Amino acid sequence: MRRTLVAGLAVAALTVSACATDTPTEQAPGGEQPEQEQTADGEWFVRATYDKQLAQRDAKPEGPEDQPWLQAIEPEMVDTAEFKQDGKTLCFSNASVSNPWRVTGWITMQQQVDVLKASGDIGEFRVSDAGDDDNKQISDIQSFVDAGDCNAIIISPSTTATLTPAVEAACESGVPVIVFDRGVETDCMVTFIHPIGGYAYGADAAEFLVDKLEPGSKVLALRILPGVDVLEHRWAAAQEIFGASDIEVLGDEFTGGDGAKIKDLVTQYLQRGDVDGIWMDAGDGAVAAVEAFEDAGKDYPVMAGEDELSFMRKWKETGMTAIAPVYSNFQWRTPILAAVKIWKGEEVPKEWVLPQEPITDADRDEFLDRNKDMPSLHYAKFGGEDLPGFPQAWKDR
Amino acid sequence: MTTVRAAAGRLFGGGSATVFALLVCVFVVILFLNPSFFEPPSLMAFVKKAAPLVVLAVGQYLVIVCGELDLSVGSLVGAQVVIAAAVIDGQESMTLPTLLLMLAFGVLVGLVNGLVVTVLKVHSLIATLGMMLVLYGAIRLWTGGAPTGALSDGFRQAGREGIDMPVLRQLPWALLIAAAVVVAAVVLMRKPFGRTLITAGDNEKAATFSGVKVWRVRTIAFVMSAVLATLAGVLIGGYAGVTAQVGQGLEFTAITAVVLGGVVLGGGRGTVLAAMAGALTVEALFTLFNQLSLPSTIRPTVQGVIIIAAVAWAARERAKPRPFLTAEPPVQPPVQPQPQS
Numbered sequence: 001m002r003r004t005l006v007a008g009l010a011v012a013a014l015t016v017s018a019c020a021t022d023t024p025t026e027q028a029p030g031g032e033q034p035e036q037e038q039t040a041d042g043e044w045f046v047r048a049t050y051d052k053q054l055a056q057r058d059a060k061p062e063g064p065e066d067q068p069w070l071q072a073i074e075p076e077m078v079d080t081a082e083f084k085q086d087g088k089t090l091c092f093s094n095a096s097v098s099n100p101w102r103v104t105g106w107i108t109m110q111q112q113v114d115v116l117k118a119s120g121d122i123g124e125f126r127v128s129d130a131g132d133d134d135n136k137q138i139s140d141i142q143s144f145v146d147a148g149d150c151n152a153i154i155i156s157p158s159t160t161a162t163l164t165p166a167v168e169a170a171c172e173s174g175v176p177v178i179v180f181d182r183g184v185e186t187d188c189m190v191t192f193i194h195p196i197g198g199y200a201y202g203a204d205a206a207e208f209l210v211d212k213l214e215p216g217s218k219v220l221a222l223r224i225l226p227g228v229d230v231l232e233h234r235w236a237a238a239q240e241i242f243g244a245s246d247i248e249v250l251g252d253e254f255t256g257g258d259g260a261k262i263k264d265l266v267t268q269y270l271q272r273g274d275v276d277g278i279w280m281d282a283g284d285g286a287v288a289a290v291e292a293f294e295d296a297g298k299d300y301p302v303m304a305g306e307d308e309l310s311f312m313r314k315w316k317e318t319g320m321t322a323i324a325p326v327y328s329n330f331q332w333r334t335p336i337l338a339a340v341k342i343w344k345g346e347e348v349p350k351e352w353v354l355p356q357e358p359i360t361d362a363d364r365d366e367f368l369d370r371n372k373d374m375p376s377l378h379y380a381k382f383g384g385e386d387l388p389g390f391p392q393a394w395k396d397r
Numbered sequence: 398m399t400t401v402r403a404a405a406g407r408l409f410g411g412g413s414a415t416v417f418a419l420l421v422c423v424f425v426v427i428l429f430l431n432p433s434f435f436e437p438p439s440l441m442a443f444v445k446k447a448a449p450l451v452v453l454a455v456g457q458y459l460v461i462v463c464g465e466l467d468l469s470v471g472s473l474v475g476a477q478v479v480i481a482a483a484v485i486d487g488q489e490s491m492t493l494p495t496l497l498l499m500l501a502f503g504v505l506v507g508l509v510n511g512l513v514v515t516v517l518k519v520h521s522l523i524a525t526l527g528m529m530l531v532l533y534g535a536i537r538l539w540t541g542g543a544p545t546g547a548l549s550d551g552f553r554q555a556g557r558e559g560i561d562m563p564v565l566r567q568l569p570w571a572l573l574i575a576a577a578v579v580v581a582a583v584v585l586m587r588k589p590f591g592r593t594l595i596t597a598g599d600n601e602k603a604a605t606f607s608g609v610k611v612w613r614v615r616t617i618a619f620v621m622s623a624v625l626a627t628l629a630g631v632l633i634g635g636y637a638g639v640t641a642q643v644g645q646g647l648e649f650t651a652i653t654a655v656v657l658g659g660v661v662l663g664g665g666r667g668t669v670l671a672a673m674a675g676a677l678t679v680e681a682l683f684t685l686f687n688q689l690s691l692p693s694t695i696r697p698t699v700q701g702v703i704i705i706a707a708v709a710w711a712a713r714e715r716a717k718p719r720p721f722l723t724a725e726p727p728v729q730p731p732v733q734p735q736p737q738s
Contacts, residue, residue: 098641226693253687260449263637285640288638295442375486
C-alpha cells in the first residue's frame with residue numbers, strides 16, 4: 001500500500017516538476033503556445049511590420065548621438081502637459097530578472113534612478129518583480145494603482161495579451177503609464193519604448209549569413225522556445241530571407257538556451273554532415289555552439305550570436321566570421337528618463353523606437369574594450385558607461 | 398532459448414531486461430537512420446554528453462532503492478555550476494579550492510536532505526522538493542537572477558577534454574569518470590552497506606528489527622546522491638560552460654532514467670547497471686528524436702509514451718511467474734540484490 005502511495009506521489013511530483021522547470025527563459029511565454037512550424041507569412045509574420053522594421057534600420061534616429069537611449073526613430077511626439085506635476089514617486093512593475101539580459105538592464109535602470117534621486121528628480125522608486133508570473137504582475141500593477149501614490153507607473157510586461165487589461169486599468173487611474181520592452185495590445189500608455197524589434201534582429205543575422213556564405217551552404221537555426229512574439233518575429237524574418245536565398249536551412253531546433261543541449265544538438269548535426277553557418281534567435285549558449293565545432297575538429301561556422309560578452313570574446317579569440325545582432329539593452333534607461341520628462345511636461349514620442357544596430361567586425365573590438373572589466377554574461381550595448389556606478393555596479397552582481 | 402533467457406535473467410534481474418532491450422532497439426533504429434553515429438568519435442561525443450546523466454542516475458538509484466526520492470538534484474547541479482562560475486571567475490588558481498567548496502556544499506545539502514527525511518520524518522518527496530525550491534531561490538537571490546563569472550579551463554577539463562588518441566580521436570575524461578562511478582556503485586551494492594540499503598527500501602520494519610540503523614543508511618544515501626549531483630555539475634559545467642538554464646529539469650530526467658531501468662519506486666528492487674542503462678536509453682532517445690527531426694513540440698509526448706510503455710512492460714514481466722526459475726536454481730534470494738555484472 002505504502003509503495004503504491006509513494007509511486008503515485010512520485011508520478012504527481014514528476015508532473016509538477018516537469019511543468020515547473022518548463023518555464024521559458026529568454027522571454028516570457030505567450031498566453032498560449034501554439035504549435036509552430038512556421039513559414040514566413042504564417043501566424044507570426046506580418047509583412048507590413050516586417051517591411052517597416054527593415055526600413056527603420058536605415059532611418060537616422062533623432063536625438064543625441066552619444067546617448068542612444070534618448071534617441072528615437074521617426075518619433076511622433078505627444079504633449080504631456082496634463083501630467084505635469086511635482087510628485088516624485090516612481091513605480092516599476094518588472095516582469096522578471098530571470099535571464100542575464102534582464103539582469104544587465106535592471107542594474108542599468110537602478111543606476112539611472114540613483115542619478116536622478118541625487119538630483120532630486122525622483123523621490124521614491126518602488127519596484128515589484130513578478131518572477132515571470134502573469135498573475136503576479138497583474139496584482140502588482142493593481143496594488144500600485146490601489147496605493148494611489150505612484151506619480152508614474154513603468155511596466156515591463158511579462159506577456160502581451162494577458163497583461164493588456166492590467167495596463168489599461170493603470171491608464172484609467174489617471175497616472176502616466178510607460179511600457180517598455182514587450183508590448184501590450186493597447187495604446188493607452190503615454191509612451192511605449194522599445195528597440196526596432198524582432199524582425200530587424202532576425203534579418204540582421206540572416207542577411208549576414210546569406211552575405212558571407214557561398215550559395216548552397218547549410219545553416220542550422222537554434223531557437224530558444226516557441227510561441228513568444230519577439231522571438232518568433234526573429235525567426236519569421238530569417239525564414240523570409242533564407243527562403244529568398246540559396247542557403248539551405250538544415251533545421252530549426254529549440255534549445256531553451258541551455259548550453260548542454262545546444263552543444264549536443266550541434267555535435268549531432270556535425271556528425272551527419274557539414275554545417276556552414278549558425279543562426280540564433282538569441283545569443284544564450286552561443287559559445288557552446290562554437291565549442292561543438294572545436295570539439296568535433298571542424299572549421300568554425302559563419303555565426304550570428306548576440307552582443308553577450310561571452311560570445312563576443314569567443315568571436316575575437318577565434319577570429320571567426322560573425323555578427324552580434326543587438327536587442328538594445330540600453331532601453332532600460334529610457335523609461336526612467338521618460339518618466340522625469342513627463343513630470344516636467346516635456347514632449348515624449350508616442351511610440352519611442354530606439355535604435356538597434358548590430359555589432360560587426362568593425363566595432364567589435366571597441367565594444368569589447370569598453371566592457372573589458374565586465375563579466376561574461378553581460379551585454380555589450382548596455383549603455384551605462386557614463387553612469388557614476390560604472391563599472392563596479394555591473395561587475396558585482 | 399531458455400538458457401539465454403536464464404542467463405539474461407541472472408545478468409539483469411527481473412524487469413531490468415526491458416531497458417536493455419529498449420536501448421538496443423533505439424541504437425538499431427539510429428544505426429539505420431545514420432550509420433555515422435557509430436563511428437568512434439561520434440560515439441565518444443555521445444558518451445561525453447550522457448556521462449552526467451549516468452552519474453546522476455547512479456545517485457538517484459541509491460536513494461530510490463532505499464525507498465526515498467531526491468528531487469533536489471537538478472537544482473543542486475544548477476547551483477553548483479553557478480557557484481563554481483562565480484567563485485572561480487575565470488581564475489585558474491581558484492579551480493581546486495572551488496572544487497573542494499562544491500564538495501562541501503554537496504555534502505551539506507545531502508546531509509540536510511537526509512536528516513530532514515530521517516530525523517524530522519518529512520516525506521522525502523516534500524523534503525527534497527523543498528530543497529529544490531530553496532536552492533533555486535537562494536541562487537537567484539545570490540546572483541540577482543542570472544549567473545555571473547566564468548569557469549576556468551582547468552575546471553572544464555573533466556567535462557570537455559580527454560586523452561587524445563587515434564581512432565577514438567579522444568577518450569573523454571567524462572567516460573572514465575562515469576565508468577568509475579558505476580563500478581564503484583556496483584561494488585558498493587555488493588558490500589554489506591549496499592545490501593542494507595536495499596533491505597531498508599524493501600522492508601523498513603524487518604531491517605530495523607534486524608538491527609539496521611535505517612535512518613543512518615538513508616542519510617548516507619542522500620549524501621551520496623548530492624555528492625554525485627555535484628560531480629554531475631562539474632561534468633555538465635565542463636561540457637557546455639555556464640548558462641542560466643543549467644540543471645533545469647534534470648531531477649526529472651534522472652528519475653526517469655532510474656525508473657526506466659526497472660528500479661522500483663518505493664525501494665528494494667533494481668540494479669545499478671539497469672539505472673545506468675536507463676540513463677543511456679534516455680540520452681539515446683533524445684539522439685533518436687534529433688535524427689528523426691521530430692518537431693520539438695511533440696518530443697515530450699513521444700518520450701512520455703515510450704517511458705510509460707517500457708515501465709508497464711517491465712512491471713508485467715516482473716509480475717509473471719518466471720518459467721526459467723523451474724529449470725534453474727533460484728537467482729534471487731529474497732533480501733539479496735541480484736548480481737550486477
